[in-house]
Amino acid sequence: MMLNGFLVVGALLFALGATGVLIRRNAIVMLMCIELMLQGANVTLAAFSRYLDDQAGFVLVVFSLTVAAAEVAIGLAILVALSRVNPVVNVDQLDSLSG
Amino acid sequence: MIEPSDIGYVLPEITVLGTALALLLWAAITRGDQRWTSVSLALTGNGLAALFMFMRAPADDAAVQVFAGQLVVDGYSTFFRTLFLILASLAIVFGAQRFSTAPLTDFAALLQFSLLGMMLLVGAADWATALIAIETMAIPVYVLVGLTRFRRESLEAAMKYFALGAFASAILVYGIAWTYGLTGTTSLAETAAGITAHGETPWTLFALGLILVAMGFKVAAVPFHAWTPDAYQGAPTPAAAFISVGPKVAAMALLARVVTLAFEPLAANIAIALAVIAAATMILGNLAAIAQNDVKRLLGYSSIAHTGYMLVGLAAVSQTEETATFIGIPSVLFYGFVYAFMTFGAFAVAYVVETQTGSNDISAFRGLAQRAPLPAVAMAVFMLSLTGVPPLSGFLGKLYILQSAVDAEFGWLAVVLVVTSVVSAFYYLRVVVMMFMQDADEDVPADAGTVPASAIVADTHSAVIAAAAGATVAFGIVGGGLLTWAQSAVNNGLL
Numbered sequence: 001m002m003l004n005g006f007l008v009v010g011a012l013l014f015a016l017g018a019t020g021v022l023i024r025r026n027a028i029v030m031l032m033c034i035e036l037m038l039q040g041a042n043v044t045l046a047a048f049s050r051y052l053d054d055q056a057g058f059v060l061v062v063f064s065l066t067v068a069a070a071e072v073a074i075g076l077a078i079l080v081a082l083s084r085v086n087p088v089v090n091v092d093q094l095d096s097l098s099g
Numbered sequence: 100m101i102e103p104s105d106i107g108y109v110l111p112e113i114t115v116l117g118t119a120l121a122l123l124l125w126a127a128i129t130r131g132d133q134r135w136t137s138v139s140l141a142l143t144g145n146g147l148a149a150l151f152m153f154m155r156a157p158a159d160d161a162a163v164q165v166f167a168g169q170l171v172v173d174g175y176s177t178f179f180r181t182l183f184l185i186l187a188s189l190a191i192v193f194g195a196q197r198f199s200t201a202p203l204t205d206f207a208a209l210l211q212f213s214l215l216g217m218m219l220l221v222g223a224a225d226w227a228t229a230l231i232a233i234e235t236m237a238i239p240v241y242v243l244v245g246l247t248r249f250r251r252e253s254l255e256a257a258m259k260y261f262a263l264g265a266f267a268s269a270i271l272v273y274g275i276a277w278t279y280g281l282t283g284t285t286s287l288a289e290t291a292a293g294i295t296a297h298g299e300t301p302w303t304l305f306a307l308g309l310i311l312v313a314m315g316f317k318v319a320a321v322p323f324h325a326w327t328p329d330a331y332q333g334a335p336t337p338a339a340a341f342i343s344v345g346p347k348v349a350a351m352a353l354l355a356r357v358v359t360l361a362f363e364p365l366a367a368n369i370a371i372a373l374a375v376i377a378a379a380t381m382i383l384g385n386l387a388a389i390a391q392n393d394v395k396r397l398l399g400y401s402s403i404a405h406t407g408y409m410l411v412g413l414a415a416v417s418q419t420e421e422t423a424t425f426i427g428i429p430s431v432l433f434y435g436f437v438y439a440f441m442t443f444g445a446f447a448v449a450y451v452v453e454t455q456t457g458s459n460d461i462s463a464f465r466g467l468a469q470r471a472p473l474p475a476v477a478m479a480v481f482m483l484s485l486t487g488v489p490p491l492s493g494f495l496g497k498l499y500i501l502q503s504a505v506d507a508e509f510g511w512l513a514v515v516l517v518v519t520s521v522v523s524a525f526y527y528l529r530v531v532v533m534m535f536m537q538d539a540d541e542d543v544p545a546d547a548g549t550v551p552a553s554a555i556v557a558d559t560h561s562a563v564i565a566a567a568a569g570a571t572v573a574f575g576i577v578g579g580g581l582l583t584w585a586q587s588a589v590n591n592g593l594l
Contacts, residue, residue: 007280014273021266030262037269041276048280056285057276060227064272067234071265074238078245078261082254094255097329 006047014040025090027082031075038068105165108172110151111180112218118144119211126204134195134203141191141207145184145214152180162592168286169228175592176222178585179352182436183221183345186443187214189563190341193447196454196560197337198246206246209239210341217349226275226285229353233271233317236346237264243338244330256333263326267316274309278361281306290361299365307362311372314357317350318406321380328391328399336453339395340446343402344439351409351435355428358417366417373414374512380407381519388526393459394449397526398442401485404523405438411516412500415507425506430499432585437492437574441484444567447560448478467534473561475534477568482527484571487520492574499582 013036020033042061049057086094106113118141125137155172162173187210194206216236223229241264245257279285281303282293294303315323331339358369384404391397409431416427449459451474456463468475484493497520504513574581 010276014269017269018266021262027258027262031265034262034265034269037266038272041269041273044273044276045279048276052280052283054283056227057279060230060275060279060285063227063231067230067268067272070234070238071261071268074241075261075265078241078254078257081245081248082251082258085249085251085254094258096252096255097259097332 003047003051007044010040010042010044010047012040013037013043016040027079027090031072031079034075035068035072038064101167102165107155108163108165109170110155111148111184112215114144114148114151115211115215115218118148119208119215122204122208122211126201126208129200129204131200133200134198137200137204137207138191138195141211142188144211145188149181149184152177152184164224169225170219170222171224171592172222173592174588174590175352175356176218178432178588179221179349179435180218182439183214183217183349186341186345186439187211189443189566190337190345192559193340193450193563194337196450196557197335202246206243206337209243209246213237213239213243213341213345217345220349221352223353223356224287226279226287226290229287230272230275233350233353234268236349237268237317240338240342240346243342244334246338247335250333252333253335254333256330260326260330263316263323267313267323270309270316271313274306274313277302277306277309287356287361291363294362295364299368303365304368307365307368308372310357310362311369311376314350314354315376318347318354318410319403320376320406320410321383321403324380324384324403324406327403328387328396331399331402332393332395332459336395336446336450339398340443340450343398343442343446347402347406348435348439351406351413351431355413355416355431358413359428370414370417370507373410373417374509377407377410377414378512378515380404380410381515382407385519385522385526388523391526392461394452394461394464394530395446395459397461397530398445398449401523401527402442404519405434405442405485407519408497408500408516409434409438411504411509411512414512415500415503415509418509419507425503426499426582426586427503427507428589429582429585430496430503432588433499433578433582434496436581436585437484437496437571437578440567440570440574441481441493444477444564444571445481445485447564447567448474448481451560451564461530461533464530464533465537469538474564477564478534479531480568480571482531484575486524486527490575492571492578495575495578495582 017033017036021030024030042064045057045061162171164171190210191207194203198206213236216232219232220236223232241257241261244260245254247253281297282290284290284293297303319327331343381404384400384407388397388400391400412427412431451471452463453459484491487494487497501513501516
């Protein structure tokens with residue numbers, strides 16, 4: 001069945017992204033991996049929407065894309081501000097907070 | 100169908116949005132010290148929003164679905180929206196202490212945007228609304244944490260909070276995708292019917308698990324809590340005060356709707372999952388708090404522990420059938436309400452100490468009773484209430500939660516709650532002992548003790564502390580009234 005193929009692709013994208021967030025230490029790569037997770041979710045949503053012949057899922061995809069765009073805008077802005085005070089983007093060096 | 104009259108029900112939200120936009124415009128044209136104009140603008144907006152909310156509160160105790168079932172206006176959402184309007188107003192007055200004009204106006208505008216998201220979130224009746232509202236709430240908060248953008252700690256905290264928050268959002272979207280695929284609907288109420296029809300399969304549990312994990316990040320439950328102490332420590336103190344109460348309680352409100360409405364058919368599984376998470380959260384939050392020396396980090400771990408207490412109430416709700424004497428969800432509402440004032444007030448006093456000594460270390464509280472007696476007394480009230488000492492509101496909150504846990508036959512969870520509360524007394528009372536029984540440190544600047552408190556703490560900031568302390572004491576004495584309100588809110592919304 002076609003549905004399963006799309007779901008597997010969605011799950012793979014999501015899993016790749018999640019793994020990346022957990023093991024990569026570069027902040028920009030982590031941001032890209034979060035995008036990958038969101039795209040995996042979007043593929044899943046669109047596939048279900050098409051399979052169920054229901055428009056609600058497609059609408060959710062549009063919302064989710066908007067959310068992703070807003071998140072990236074904020075995330076990159078924080079990264080730029082951070083790189084001014086701390087030029088390295090490796091998250092292991094974000095260690096001034098502890099206790 | 101979308102009716103023109105729907106607009107009337109979202110007037111509070113429209114007012115809050117209008118205030119946020121007006122503040123942004125104001126930030127662009129303002130010159131000189133205009134702090135109090137910004138504050139007045141935000142407070143007027145919030146006051147009007149509260150007025151509109153109570154004018155259009157559903158009169159016949161019936162929940163009203165607006166915008167084609169996207170949003171529900173009911174007693175449940177009114178309860179939380181009242182709390183959020185109060186908290187945001189207090190936070191803006193608090194912010195006026197900390198920031199000069201331009202950052203203050205940004206702070207107030209971001210706070211209003213986040214407030215808008217929180218107000219929509221507690222009324223979300225559809226996964227789409229829930230998703231948009233949770234992001235509207237969270238994204239301004241990431242900026243609030245990093246608002247002092249020349250301090251490395253602030254930006255570092257913002258980056259950590261953002262990375263984990265965005266990670267959680269992605270998990271939430273994936274969970275919503277699966278829930279939608281399995282049930283064929285995005286409505287929270289219809290999701291339950293879809294899940295009943297589908298039965299308890301690995302896939303429904305998978306979707307539920309994803310959503311619980313995402314919500315676990317938002318409410319800072321163990322093991323998804325790691326961002327909390329860092330975010331609170333690095334954030335400017337007024338922002339920390341707001342994020343430790345507002346977004347957390349709003350996410351808890353959505354979680355309550357999700358577990359009692361959308362995933363109600365899986366209640367047995369939810370009860371086990373939430374009970375385990377609640378126990379881990381209480382134990383780890385309280386044990387980690389003992390080792391903290393920075394008061395904002397301490398409050399961070401304390402807020403994790405309090406998330407655990409609230410989750411005990413939700414676990415109890417999923418465990419048992421609703422009966423006449425059972426106060427499951429109302430006990431969670433009560434706890435969220437009183438927790439907000441205790442923690443907010445504690446941050447407000449921590450800011451007084453920060454301005455006096457330039458430090459957030461617990462040792463900076465030494466001798467506070469002599470330097471600034473009134474804030475010290477207020478801090479003692481907050482600490483004792485957070486511990487759960489009668490007759491303060493924190494005690495009643497724990498009592499109600501405990502009662503619902505016992506009613507649901509969650510004996511072991513009740514025991515964990517009591518034992519961890521006793522442990523928590525250790526670190527809360529340590530602050531009290533520092534303030535009242537020890538003299539100021541040598542390394543505190545010599546003039547800190549001689550400057551009269553009134554010169555450092557403006558009257559408005561004292562009013563914020565007094566309001567939080569007053570609420571903490573008052574709801575302890577007349578807590579029954581608040582519980583009655585919470586009960587009617589739940590009857591008018593969730594059930």
